Amino acid sequence: MSLLVCQGVTAFYGDFQALYGIDLRVEEGETVAIIGSNGAGKSSFLRTLSGLQAAARDSIHLDGLPLGGLPAHRIVGRGVAMVPEGRRLFPSLSVEENLLIGAYSGRPGPWSLERLYALFPILGERRKSAATLLSGGQQQMVAIGRALMSNPRLLLCDELSLGLAPVVIKDIYAALPGIKAAGSSVLVVEQDVGQAMKVADRLYCFQEGRVSLEGRPGDLSREQISLAYFGI
Amino acid sequence: MAEWLNTLLQGLLLGGLYSLFATGLALSFGVMRMINIAHGDFAILAAFVAIAVVEPLGLNPFVVLLLIVPLMGGFGYLLQRLILNRTLGQDILPPLLVTFGFGIIIQNLLLVMFSADTRSLDIGALGTASVALGGDVAVGVLPLIVMAVAVAVLAGLQWLFAATPLGRAFRAASDDSEAAQLMGIDNRHIYALAMAIAMAIVAIAGVFLAIRANIAPTDGPARLLYAFEAVIIGGLGSLWGTLAGGIILGVAQAIGLKADPGWGILAGHLAFLAVLVIRPNGLFARTRER
Numbered sequence: 426m427s428l429l430v431c432q433g434v435t436a437f438y439g440d441f442q443a444l445y446g447i448d449l450r451v452e453e454g455e456t457v458a459i460i461g462s463n464g465a466g467k468s469s470f471l472r473t474l475s476g477l478q479a480a481a482r483d484s485i486h487l488d489g490l491p492l493g494g495l496p497a498h499r500i501v502g503r504g505v506a507m508v509p510e511g512r513r514l515f516p517s518l519s520v521e522e523n524l525l526i527g528a529y530s531g532r533p534g535p536w537s538l539e540r541l542y543a544l545f546p547i548l549g550e551r552r553k554s555a556a557t558l559l560s561g562g563q564q565q566m567v568a569i570g571r572a573l574m575s576n577p578r579l580l581l582c583d584e585l586s587l588g589l590a591p592v593v594i595k596d597i598y599a600a601l602p603g604i605k606a607a608g609s610s611v612l613v614v615e616q617d618v619g620q621a622m623k624v625a626d627r628l629y630c631f632q633e634g635r636v637s638l639e640g641r642p643g644d645l646s647r648e649q650i651s652l653a654y655f656g657i
Numbered sequence: 658m659a660e661w662l663n664t665l666l667q668g669l670l671l672g673g674l675y676s677l678f679a680t681g682l683a684l685s686f687g688v689m690r691m692i693n694i695a696h697g698d699f700a701i702l703a704a705f706v707a708i709a710v711v712e713p714l715g716l717n718p719f720v721v722l723l724l725i726v727p728l729m730g731g732f733g734y735l736l737q738r739l740i741l742n743r744t745l746g747q748d749i750l751p752p753l754l755v756t757f758g759f760g761i762i763i764q765n766l767l768l769v770m771f772s773a774d775t776r777s778l779d780i781g782a783l784g785t786a787s788v789a790l791g792g793d794v795a796v797g798v799l800p801l802i803v804m805a806v807a808v809a810v811l812a813g814l815q816w817l818f819a820a821t822p823l824g825r826a827f828r829a830a831s832d833d834s835e836a837a838q839l840m841g842i843d844n845r846h847i848y849a850l851a852m853a854i855a856m857a858i859v860a861i862a863g864v865f866l867a868i869r870a871n872i873a874p875t876d877g878p879a880r881l882l883y884a885f886e887a888v889i890i891g892g893l894g895s896l897w898g899t900l901a902g903g904i905i906l907g908v909a910q911a912i913g914l915k916a917d918p919g920w921g922i923l924a925g926h927l928a929f930l931a932v933l934v935i936r937p938n939g940l941f942a943r944t945r946e947r
Contacts, residue, residue, distance in 0.1 A: 509836060515828065526826065529825075
């Protein structure tokens with residue numbers, strides 16, 4: 426059985442329809458990337474998965490259980506954690522408090538402060554700092570660590586590399602194997618196609634709220650991707 | 658000299674009562690970004706409930722606190738959970754209008770049930786007892802108790818916010834309510850808990866007020882105004898700032914009252930205006946990146 430199964434996921438902002446029936450699956454232990462241009466619906470899709478956007482009950486299943494329509498705070502408890510776009514750290518909390526709040530749902534699992542500080546040593550050194558005083562890359566590490574503290578089955582990452590220097594992006598993606606080894610599958614939204622091809626086992630390309638292409642990075646040609654990405 | 662020292666001490670201790678009123682207001686603004694216009698009316702409501710319980714049963718007003726505080730806390734939880742949560746959103750107007758409506762309802766309900774006569778809670782000799790500090794200086798025992806309770810409440814809140822998971826959740830929900838939901842925090846529950854605490858504190862404030870002074874069913878709005886001023890003087894987001902705000906207000910009123918019996922309230926408002934002019938963000942505001 427697949428870990429995550431999405432069938433015909435739709436999303437609306439008022440009268441505007443952002444997603445038109447997305448079908449997507451993530452297998453246990455996989456890293457899946459979603460690529461696509463601005464406004465293709467990538468972020469709307471992650472918001473829908475995490476419960477911030479309403480979804481039909483049977484359009485999303487995790488481990489065979491329906492997830493659609495649950496409020497966001499209960500979806501975390503089911504094992505789906507989000508690293509939101511723009512990181513959204515809590516400014517009045519320290520680094521360590523931001524990480525601890527990630528464990529609020531109380532899901533049991535392998536992650537602890539010690540294990541996170543082993544994964545991202547710099548966070549251990551700066552644990553007392555206000556989270557928003559850290560550099561962009563370090564803040565992204567806090568956002569990832571905060572999500573991991575809920576011991577997710579599935580980690581959703583929205584635009585991890587946005588606004589970060591290439592060397593920092595490399596550092597952040599270097600943590601991925603350790604995250605997967607601890608038992609989380611990963612669904613990343615990436616605007617950087619090259620980065621997505623490098624890290625993903627499979628990828629989906631979104632275009633105007635629909636899946637325009639799906640496959641393993643090695644099986645897809647440059648022309649196919651460019652057509653699916655830009656529609657030309 | 659001793660006369661002025663007495664005045665200052667009275668004002669300072671009055672600040673304890675003002676800060677009790679202000680703390681609940683600061684809490685609901687800090688966590689929910691919501692201004693409860695009926696805050697003062699809820700205090701008066703708690704006081705009248707206390708009066709209604711004390712008079713027939715002959716209980717000590719301090720014992721009644723054990724009943725009123727949890728009662729108002731539970732009421733606050735339900736009020737936020739069932740009604741006020743629905744008014745929260747991008748628009749700041751709905752919570753203002755709804756709580757304004759609650760204020761009118763409470764005032765009229767109290768007028769119907771208790772008439773417009775002023776009432777108070779009697780604690781016997783303790784109400785006039787004082788401690789001599791040497792010279793001609795003395796302080797009342799009751800104001801000292803009120804100040805001690807105010808400090809204890811603020812210290813408790815400080816500890817709650819700084820050192821407990823619930824406090825972290827309060828701060829996170831206040832920073833970014835959507836991101837807080839992504840962490841598994843149920844905002845509706847967290848907001849209701851914050852309102853429960855605010856109401857429990859305002860119940861203490863209302864009962865102390867009724868012990869200290871005569872109260873009437875329509876006294877709530879004036880209490881809201883003092884609470885507001887104390888919060889603004891102290892600076893939004895600062896717990897101990899509300900104590901400082903309350904003390905500044907209390908001392909200003911005491912000095913004004915000493916200069917001329919009609920100037921007490923006015924002097925408090927002038928002190929508030931002066932702080933607004935000099936430090937518009939209040940004395941201890943925590944600036945926040947949003």
